[in-house]
Every structure is written in C-alpha cells, then in structure tokens.
Amino acid sequence: MSIKFAERMNKVQKSFIREILKVTENPNIISFAGGLPNPLSFPIKEVEEASIKVLNENGSDVLQYSTTEGYRPLREYIAQRYLKRFGLKVDADEILITNGSQQGLDLLGKIFLNKDDNVLIERPGYLGAIQAFSIFEPVFNSVPVNNDGVDIDLLEKSLAMNSPKLFYTVPNFQNPSGTTYSENNRKAAADILKKYDTILIEDDPYGELRFIGEDLQPIKTYLGDKSVMLGSFSKIVAPAMRLGWICAKGEIMEKLITAKQAADLHTNYYSQRVVHQFLMDNDIEDHIKKIRKLYKGQRDCMVSMIERYFPEGIKSTKPEGGMFLWVTLPEGISSLELFDLAAKENVAFVPGDPFYVNVKGSNTLRLNYTNSDEKSIEEGIKRLARAIGKL
C-alpha cells in the first residue's frame, strides 16, 4: 500500500535543531545548541506547594475538563501584568491560553493563512515560527534585522510589494540573533504597518528576561488592534508546563477559539491551576529577578570568553536579555563546516541555515548561554575557538 499524505507535509522540514541535538547526546559535549532555560531557575518547591494546594482545595474541579479559552483567573493575571508593565489595557477576554506559544503560531497559521499567502519574517528568524507556518504553505519573504531592529526601508518595500498577511517578529532579545528593537525602531515599524493590512505577530517569550537597560513598550502600544501578541510562562516558570498565550481581540479571538477547540479542546487545566496558584503565592518579581541575575552572569561570561578566545574578524551580538547570542563568521565560511569541526572538539551550536528560508551554507550561528555554567562556557568557547582555528 502506498500512503498518500497531504501536500502540506512536503513543505515542512523535520527540525534541524532536533537532528543536531542528537549530536549533543554525547555526554562529553558542551552544548550551546539547545534553547533550554537553566533548571536552576525552576521553582520546584513552589510548584510542589501549588500542586498540593490546588488538589487539596479544588481537586475534582482541577482534574475535570475545562473551557477552551483557559482558566479565567490566569487570563486575568496576564491581562493585569500587561497593564502593570506597559500600561496596556488588555481585557481577560483578549487572552487565550495555549500549549506554549508554539501552539499560538499553529493557531494563527490556521486562521490566517491560505496556501500561497505571503508571510513576512525576520532574517534571521525564529525557526519554530517558520516550521509552524510552513504547514499552511505560505510564501515566505524576509526582512533583515539590524542592530537596532528591523530594517525599516526594506520592511516598507516588502509590505508594499508582497502584501503579506502576517509580519512575524520577536522584538525583544530575538531568537536567534539576540537583537532588541529600539524604541524608535518600534515606532517607525508601527507607522509603516499602519498603512498596510498586514497583521503584526509580536512574539515575546523572552521579554521578562532583560538584564541590561529598561523594558521597552510592545509595538502594539503604537499599533493597537493590528497587533497580536504572544507570551509564555516557559521562561519565567517552567517549559514543561507548556503554558503560553495569545493576546488578540474581536473576530481574531473568535476564530482562534474555534481553531483551539478543534485542535485539542483546551490547554492542560491542572497545569493552568498549578501555575496560577504559584503566581498567587509567590513574589514573581523576585523570582524573575533571580533568573535575570543568573542569565546576566552567564551572558557576561560568554561575551568575555568570546572576546578573549575568538580570533579577529568574528562578530557576535551582545544581548541585553534573553538566552542567545549570534555569531557571524567571515564571509564565505559555512557554519555547517564549523559544526563538524566543533563536534570533533566536543562543542555544539546551531548553524544559521535553519533560521533563514532557503539559505544553505550561511556564515552565522546561534549560541545559547543559559544552560551551561561559567566553567563550561569558558571551556566550550575555548573549544569553539580551536575549531574556528581549523577552518
């Protein structure tokens, strides 16, 4: 029997990172490849206390089916936090709880994208978004991300020329580049987006992890309802909980709820209740402060080790928050080639290719610093420098 699959499945690749992570199963490898939060940041005891409490107090409710939209007090908490952090007035009805923000991307792809619709992404861009949207067979275009944000001229050109349905951005400590859009860049991008029908998808999994400088307003502040925001508890509570959200309103939210219900009825309710209880009973600001401090130390260490050990001619970003930095090798050198040399030195990273649409042999690569201690960071960067020396 020959099995006929849907055509859409020819458009999506198995995750490159997933394949790469197999290399990192070797216990001698120092891996900067994954995108894992530091487990030291997980509130294990507090999650245990919250689990006990919700089960003791509301056991049969906590284990039952629940609403597609999500646990209302959790949605209210998220709405309140937008108000507190940014003065953004968001109603709890505008929050849909999803299985991590990755599911948000799947649902947005579902409700917006017809085959061959245009989607604009950043260059380099988050590969999870490329994967999620690919299922719906759009045509991708990309706009470069520079030091202070998206390239405004090319953004306007692409909006005018391609009329994308969606423009997907990660304006804070972008995955993969670590770049943050400046305030001016956000305003300029919003001004241009206002002129077109394109919906902005503003994905912000790392926004709370700023360890240098001040928080900036979401682009939504300048753009209003033409922005859909995505958020996540994965980096500030725990990724295993798969709790993210979409912030949208009106007809967009209605369609999202319909799609969410068809996709899985609702998000894990036990975890929603546990995380909500955790947020009620603990000082989340204090908890986030500790994560920021931890990550700043790791980021500082990696930045200074790069300065110390990498040869001239290699550029890297210095992120103000988040989990990644981005390295650019001299022109013409493929980071895939470096990956093989690095594997022999027992150090791993993610080569740049999967962060672009249709690029092979790029000279860029992503390093994660949040899941290695300082000793491993120093040793790993030394090994990487040795591998670079062999190019």
Added chain:
Amino acid sequence: MSIKFAERMNKVQKSFIREILKVTENPNIISFAGGLPNPLSFPIKEVEEASIKVLNENGSDVLQYSTTEGYRPLREYIAQRYLKRFGLKVDADEILITNGSQQGLDLLGKIFLNKDDNVLIERPGYLGAIQAFSIFEPVFNSVPVNNDGVDIDLLEKSLAMNSPKLFYTVPNFQNPSGTTYSENNRKAAADILKKYDTILIEDDPYGELRFIGEDLQPIKTYLGDKSVMLGSFSKIVAPAMRLGWICAKGEIMEKLITAKQAADLHTNYYSQRVVHQFLMDNDIEDHIKKIRKLYKGQRDCMVSMIERYFPEGIKSTKPEGGMFLWVTLPEGISSLELFDLAAKENVAFVPGDPFYVNVKGSNTLRLNYTNSDEKSIEEGIKRLARAIGKL
C-alpha cells in the same frame, strides 16, 4: 481594516455543544448534555502523591522541555497495555503522546488531508472529529452505524465510490450513539478495508469503560498497519491532564512527529510524569473497576428511568460501556424543538444535528449519564418525559 481569514475557517463551526452548554449554566438545570467523566472517579489523592514524588525525585528534569514523542516510560506503558489487553504487539516507538486524543485528530487531519479529499465518518459520528477534520476542508461522507456496528454493505459502497483517505470510527461505546461494533462486524469491516487504500482511524477513548460483556479486539487486530489507533487517559485518570496518544508506525509516525513539533513542540511534560508515576504506584485495574461500577449504576438507572417514564414510540440504546446513550424520537420530530421544551423543564441534552454532516432537524438526541447522580437522573428523565409529552 478588514481582516482576511483563511478560507478553511469558513468550513468549521463553533461547537454546537459549547453553545448548548451555556443553557446548562443555570444551576436549576439537570444536564445530560456534557460529556464529563464523574469527578467521583478522579484519583485526587493519588495525583497529589505522584506530583510530590516526581518533583521531589526529578524536579528540574520534570519541569524542563522534553521530547516531541513524549515520555518514553509512559509510551512503553501504553504499548505494554495493548499487549496485555489484546495481545497486540506495539512498540513504544509507535506511540506519540498528544494533548488529549482531540489533538491526535488535528495531527491526522494535518498529515493526511488535502482540500476536497474524502473522509468517511460514522452516522451519527463524533462531532469533535468532524470539527478537527473540517479545518482541513475535506468532503465528508458518512456510513450508518446500526445496532451491531457499521453497515457493512454501505461501508463497501462508500469505499469503492469515494476512495476516502480516512475512515474514522469509535468502535467501543460510540460517541454519540453508545453502539459497540460486534466481533463479526469488526472482522467484516477489516476484510473490506483491506481491499482499499483507506486508512482506518480507530478512536477508543471509552474502551476501558466496559461494564457489561467482554472486551473485543481492536479492528487493528484484523487489519494491521492500515489502522491508526487513538487512546486517552481522560476517562481513566483525568481529562484536565490532556493526555492522549496516537498509535501508528513508519512513515505515518514520522509525519505525525513533524506535525506535532510544529504544533506545540511537545505535550505537557509535568503531567506526563505525574500520570506515569500514578500508573506505577497504583493498581489501575482496581481504579478502572471502580469507575466501571460507578458508571454501570448510572447507566442502569437512566435505562430503567427511560423505560419507566418515556412514552411509547421512543427508542433508546442500552450501551455496554462508555458514557452516552442515544434516543430516537418518532419520525418527523426535531430534537431541537424538544430541546427548547426541555430547557423550560430545566433539563438539557445534546440534539442530534451536530453529530451529522449537513443534517438539520434530526429526531435523535444524546444523553450523558456519567455526570449525574441517580436522584438527578430520575428527576431529569421525568422532566424530559414531561417535555416529550408537550411535543
């Protein structure tokens, strides 16, 4: 600004049940409308113990990102259970953990269905499957389900005429009708399916809830790899955990993993660990036995109350397990009309229409008996009989 959504969103309806459940928010209503397990069956204390144990013993692992396929020991447990219950040899690699079996339907729709592909469903059929598949814009055909299973002649006709990619069934205590396919019916269906390229989707959320008679082999037993099975912990542990699975192999499993990763990276890992720990530390057979006993009492009560109070000429099924029974009113009477009369009597059910594709004004309706105590069942059936009397 006019927002342009994807065309697929015109094909999927907001859940009818969801709208109906709003009626049931009135606290005076006795509702047979939902599909909720009885909360008395939830192992609250045991889930608490399991939560504490996994967090104490493996806290940082339990809260971290995990693999797309799911927690391997949980997959092994599921595979072992197929062996134990049915002698079916299933490898853990053939199990993908999903956010409830509803997500299994979404993923299967994604990997198999092009627009206008044919999908064969049961008549009446599970509306969650109709919703999930609708997103991928197939053409639905349906085949009647009789007392002992699918209508074999019409099954063959539809396979020959429409070449459906998928045939979706719930052979045990079907939702909505409560029907179970007999052993002969399973064999006959398998014999016919072997002749065609159609893949069988064998959804079995209720199979463990048999309180009369003996377990029957899955159709897969007679059909081999042309069957994809779906299963769920929602009815034997707790629905809030959103833990289901797909059992498939080879290229089908590869595509499912790719689709799952794009959809949400992986299923809630904390819950996977908690449920696995629960299964390790408790006698699941004993737990299931208690649920069966509970539900048999509720089912017996509803069946005898229907016999006592309903007027002549109204047929209803007598399920051997599961959660639902199915009522057929005299020809020409719409259960929607009865719904309004029943609402005035403060009793609710789900009218038959959403369980069919393109049927309006059907004379059938679904009653759930697992979420009402015997007193409420008696009173609710009395009220329903009064409403029927007013037709």
